[in-house]
Structure formats: structure tokens, C-alpha cells
Amino acid sequence: MIDHPRHVTVIGGGTMGCGIAGLMAVAGSAVTVIEVDRAAADRVAERVHREWADDAGALTRLDTITDVMRTPPETDLVIEAVAEDAGLKAEVLAAAGRAAPHAILATNTSSISISRLARAVHDPGRFLGLHFFNPVTKSALIEIVTGDRTAPQTVELARNWSERWQRTPIVVRDSPGFATSRLGVLLGLEAIRMVEEGVADPHDIDAAMVLGYRHPIGPLRLTDLVGLDVRLAIADYLSAELGDRFSPPRLLREKVGDGLLGRKTGQGFYSWTAKGRPS
Ligand SMILES: NC(=O)c1ccc[n+]([C@@H]2O[C@H](COP(=O)([O-])OP(=O)(O)OC[C@H]3O[C@@H](n4cnc5c(N)ncnc54)[C@H](O)[C@@H]3O)[C@@H](O)[C@H]2O)c1
Incomplete structure (x- = not known):
């Protein structure tokens, strides 16, 4: 060995x-x-x-x-x-x-x-x-x-x-999305649908999970760190494999189409400084 x-x-x-x-x-x-x-x-x-x-x-x-x-x-x-x-x-x-x-x-x-x-x-x-x-x-x-x-x-x-x-x-x-992406992406997609529906803004949705459920980071901030393009690719794959509950929200597709990919491009659900910090 x-x-x-x-x-x-x-x-x-x-x-x-x-x-x-x-x-x-x-x-x-x-x-x-x-x-x-x-x-x-x-x-x-x-x-x-x-x-x-x-x-x-x-x-x-x-x-x-x-x-x-x-x-x-x-x-x-x-x-x-x-x-x-x-x-x-x-x-x-x-x-x-x-x-x-x-x-x-x-x-x-x-x-x-x-x-x-x-x-x-x-x-x-x-x-x-x-x-x-x-x-x-x-x-x-x-x-x-x-x-x-x-x-x-x-x-x-x-x-x-x-x-x-x-x-x-x-x-x-081996199974679609393994343990982590399957659960984590689902939460992220639902948070994006909530922004789309005007339920609350990204800061407040993230605060709900961080302060209410003690997550170390909110699902939208995490989506920005991961990259919206990366999450979209995973959601497309999981919806083909596991069904509609993983269908990417329209807002996610639009942002990726507009090049708003999160921290790596400076804008996603948050704005990011050149040093990679949310502004
Ligand atoms: N970003 C995340 O948070 C995250 C977390 C866990 C796993 N992943 C997975 O990690 C992988 C990479 O994601 P990422 O966010 O680093 O992507 P990324 O787009 O930042 O980097 C991918 C890199 O691969 C390079 N590349 C493309 N074709 C190549 C080739 N033929 N030979 C060598 N290099 C090539 C690209 O030029 C690019 O620099 C994906 O499978 C993603 O799902 C990403």
C-alpha cells in the first residue's frame, strides 16, 4: 500500500x-x-x-x-x-x-x-x-x-x-448527486425559487438558515461561492436523473446566461469585491 x-x-x-x-x-x-x-x-x-x-x-x-x-x-x-x-x-x-x-x-x-x-x-x-x-x-x-x-x-x-x-x-x-450535492443543491434551488417568487431578499433567506438553523453559510451565498454555472450544470444533471424536483429555476438560467456566475465574476446573488469578499 x-x-x-x-x-x-x-x-x-x-x-x-x-x-x-x-x-x-x-x-x-x-x-x-x-x-x-x-x-x-x-x-x-x-x-x-x-x-x-x-x-x-x-x-x-x-x-x-x-x-x-x-x-x-x-x-x-x-x-x-x-x-x-x-x-x-x-x-x-x-x-x-x-x-x-x-x-x-x-x-x-x-x-x-x-x-x-x-x-x-x-x-x-x-x-x-x-x-x-x-x-x-x-x-x-x-x-x-x-x-x-x-x-x-x-x-x-x-x-x-x-x-x-x-x-x-x-x-x-455511487448515486446521482451522492450524499452532499443531492441535499445541498436542493436547498440552493429552493432558495433561488424563493428569490424568484419575492418571498424575501437573498440576505434574509441566507440569514434564515444561518441564524435559524445554524448553517455556517446561507444557500445563496454558497451558490455564489460554488459558481452559478457549476450549480446549473449539476441541477440539469440531477433533474435528468432524479426528476423535476431538481429542475433549475428560471432565475438561475437567466443569471448564468448573463454571465453573473457568483464570486468568480464579481456578481451573482451578491456583489463581490476584487478581493473576493461580498460587498
Ligand atoms: N466550485 C465548487 O464549489 C465545487 C465544489 C466541489 C466540486 N466541484 C466540482 O469540481 C469540478 C471543477 O469545478 P470548478 O469550480 O473548479 O470549475 P472551474 O471552471 O473553476 O475550473 C475548471 C478548469 O478546468 C480547465 N479545463 C477544461 N478543460 C480542460 C482540459 N482538457 N485539461 C485541463 N484543464 C481543463 C478549465 O480551463 C478551468 O480552468 C467540477 O466537476 C465541479 O462540479 C466544484
């Missing part, structure tokens, strides 16, 4: 990829981030350093490349964190698996079926979901999602590694 992945490859250098890359580096792994967009690739190191400023020493073991075909063959663990698109995920996982045939392959998908993505990889026994949360710096949970063919040894490795990453693992059988 590998007690600790010496080298980790993260595919996708966006919100989650940068957070996960920092966590891996801080835990002692050398890390390669693969980001296809040249401008985004150039920002990866700065983003990771900003998020993990207290552990800057560890971040010297981080490099960024742009081509998934060049996944380092010696890598022990590949974590895919590209957009929530099953075709794209299957494509990059297959390419990374060919380049690093001995690696454990993982996806950070929030909702897509692990068993379905497993069809794209050469060894489904070494493939699973490792669902990290946003922001990775502060989120204590890792949702380990097992596909039909994930081997028990792979789950065991993931449990051990989660503890090394100082995160608490839960193990969930």
Missing part, C-alpha cells in the same frame, strides 16, 4: 483544482497541475499561493503544464477537476490513465456517475470519486464515492490519504 502519494497530478486549474493542488502540496506531495487554458495556467501558482499563504514553503513542489497527454508517468494519484461535463471528464481521465497506468484515478465531480465515468478508464478498480469541498482550505470533508467496480483496496487507500490530508472521509455508493 502507498502510505502517501509522492506525486499527485491535478487536472484543471480552476477554483477546485487550485485548492486541491495546494492541499496536496501542503501534505507533502509533489504536484503537477494540468490546465489547458494558457492564461489560467499562468495564474495557477499565484492562486495556490494566495489560498495557502501560511504554508508557502510547501508550494515549491508545484508545477503547471497545459497538456494532459504529458501527465507525469510516475504520478501516484490523478485528481480530475475540470468542468462538470461527463464527456470532457471521460476524455481527460482516459488520457491521464494512458500516460500514468499505475496511478489511482479520481474525479472531483459533484454529481456525475462514477460507474459511468469508469467506462472510460483502463482499470475501473483503481478509479473512484474524491469529492472535495469549496473552499478546500477550510472544508473538513472528503466524500469518497465508490463505483460498481471500485476495488476495496482503492477505497482503503483513499480513507488513509484523507486522514493524512487532515480531512474526514465519508464513503457513499
Whole structure:
């Protein structure tokens, strides 16, 4: 058993990829981030350093490349964190698996079926979901999602590694939205419907959950942090898989169509400053 992945490859250098890359580096792994967009690739190191400023020493073991075909063959663990698109995920996982045939392959998908993505990889026994949360710096949970063919040894490795990453693992059988997105997205969608219907404004809806139900963050603020586009993609997938109760509200589609994606674009249900704080 590998007690600790010496080298980790993260595919996708966006919100989650940068957070996960920092966590891996801080835990002692050398890390390669693969980001296809040249401008985004150039920002990866700065983003990771900003998020993990207290552990800057560890971040010297981080490099960024742009081509998934060049996944380092010696890598022990590949974590895919590209957009929530099953075709794209299957494509990059297959390419990374060919380049690093001995690696454990993982996806950070929030909702897509692990068993379905497993069809794209050469060894489904070494493939699973490792669902990290946003922001990775502060989120204590890792949702380990097992596909039909994930081997028990792979789950065991993931449990051990989660503890090394100082995160608490839960193990969930592959089903649409797993445990977290299925519940969390439903609450977020209902909160958006309440804004749409004029029940209350976003601040007050969020305060209802934070003060009334002791949630650490309200569902609309969380939607802004996650990204409205990311939540829309998950809602579309879950409504196809689980039915109309996950149908995205009109307001969510409109905001995504207008490019109001939440914190990353400066405007969603809240306005955000350039430093990423709600204004
Ligand atoms: N945002 C969240 O709060 C959150 C939380 C948990 C899980 N997730 C999941 O994590 C995944 C990534 O979400 P995100 O919010 O980081 O998205 P994001 O849009 O911020 O980042 C995705 C990155 O992948 C890059 N990319 C696209 N195609 C690529 C390719 N072929 N090779 C390499 N890079 C490529 C994009 O250029 C982009 O920078 C999604 O599956 C999402 O559902 C997101």
C-alpha cells in the first residue's frame, strides 16, 4: 500500500483544482497541475499561493503544464477537476490513465456517475470519486464515492490519504448527486425559487438558515461561492436523473446566461469585491 502519494497530478486549474493542488502540496506531495487554458495556467501558482499563504514553503513542489497527454508517468494519484461535463471528464481521465497506468484515478465531480465515468478508464478498480469541498482550505470533508467496480483496496487507500490530508472521509455508493450535492443543491434551488417568487431578499433567506438553523453559510451565498454555472450544470444533471424536483429555476438560467456566475465574476446573488469578499 502507498502510505502517501509522492506525486499527485491535478487536472484543471480552476477554483477546485487550485485548492486541491495546494492541499496536496501542503501534505507533502509533489504536484503537477494540468490546465489547458494558457492564461489560467499562468495564474495557477499565484492562486495556490494566495489560498495557502501560511504554508508557502510547501508550494515549491508545484508545477503547471497545459497538456494532459504529458501527465507525469510516475504520478501516484490523478485528481480530475475540470468542468462538470461527463464527456470532457471521460476524455481527460482516459488520457491521464494512458500516460500514468499505475496511478489511482479520481474525479472531483459533484454529481456525475462514477460507474459511468469508469467506462472510460483502463482499470475501473483503481478509479473512484474524491469529492472535495469549496473552499478546500477550510472544508473538513472528503466524500469518497465508490463505483460498481471500485476495488476495496482503492477505497482503503483513499480513507488513509484523507486522514493524512487532515480531512474526514465519508464513503457513499455511487448515486446521482451522492450524499452532499443531492441535499445541498436542493436547498440552493429552493432558495433561488424563493428569490424568484419575492418571498424575501437573498440576505434574509441566507440569514434564515444561518441564524435559524445554524448553517455556517446561507444557500445563496454558497451558490455564489460554488459558481452559478457549476450549480446549473449539476441541477440539469440531477433533474435528468432524479426528476423535476431538481429542475433549475428560471432565475438561475437567466443569471448564468448573463454571465453573473457568483464570486468568480464579481456578481451573482451578491456583489463581490476584487478581493473576493461580498460587498
Ligand atoms: N466550485 C465548487 O464549489 C465545487 C465544489 C466541489 C466540486 N466541484 C466540482 O469540481 C469540478 C471543477 O469545478 P470548478 O469550480 O473548479 O470549475 P472551474 O471552471 O473553476 O475550473 C475548471 C478548469 O478546468 C480547465 N479545463 C477544461 N478543460 C480542460 C482540459 N482538457 N485539461 C485541463 N484543464 C481543463 C478549465 O480551463 C478551468 O480552468 C467540477 O466537476 C465541479 O462540479 C466544484
